[in-house]
Amino acid sequence: MGSAWLDLDLNVGSLRFPDDAPEAFPMESKRVEDSRISTRGGERSDPQVVVGLEAELIRVTEENKKLDETLRIITAEYTSLWNQMNDLTTTTTSSPEGASPSPSPAGKRKSESSAGHTEPANCSNAECTSADESCKRVRQDCKPPVWKLHVRASPSDSSLVVKDGYQWRKYGQKVTRDNPSPRAYFRCSFAPACPVKKKVQRSAEDQSILVATYEGEHNHTQPSQVVGDRSDMDFGRSSYLKSSVTEELHHSLVEQMARLLTKNPAFTAAVATAISGMML
DNA sequence: CGTTTTTGACCGGCGC
């Protein structure tokens, strides 16, 4: 599986137009090259071989055009998906339930997203002077945006660190009832007044997945964006951490793209034609 | 020596 979408990734990354298609499809290039070598060996080329090679070249060019067209469509879809993903991950007003429909565990406690939620400054209990119902509604209205991020991590790595480019200060750790792995609590340490909190815990189902739950919005820019290409040690590390997360997103998108590709009849037909052409 | 992490205690919400 892994190698399959790695190849796809490389092809997408090196999308070429017909004029330099041989670079994009080295196997085809190699085959033509081999033919040239074989004819060069005979020094004087047979006119029939030359005609055959020309016909083959035309056919390969046609196939390349088809593949280019297909890749262009797929790249457009990829870009569209990428933009959607960016919107979901950067827009803090996105619905947390929609982004991560994790069912709350059966139990007497309230659901994870609202459990132990501290009251924001503008949502004091003074507003809750009427019935409990309206009080709860006010609390729900004041709920900061919550969203989850699933990051693959080594099960042997016991540190609950999710690399997202921000600087976090750990202020607590707790073992919860529904998960044997401890849950770590973080606050944003880049800006003292930043209200964002983060909870990180290994997935109960898959210990290799870290689930980071973010609450609130950053009231400052990302540290790595502020410093740009500054070669400061800490910020450099933050930049690296950010790229690691985007790499995760990139991989999942590429995986999604690979699935789309294999379901695309035009693409599979073009690939089949190209492969059969090489085998003949 | 300043900052960060650890960890037990404490607080408040919720169900019974």
Add this chain to the structure above:
DNA sequence: GCGCCGGTCAAAAACG
């Protein structure tokens, strides 16, 4: 009211 549980506090320890 009581007990359970998640979240937070804060002192001590660890770290650079």
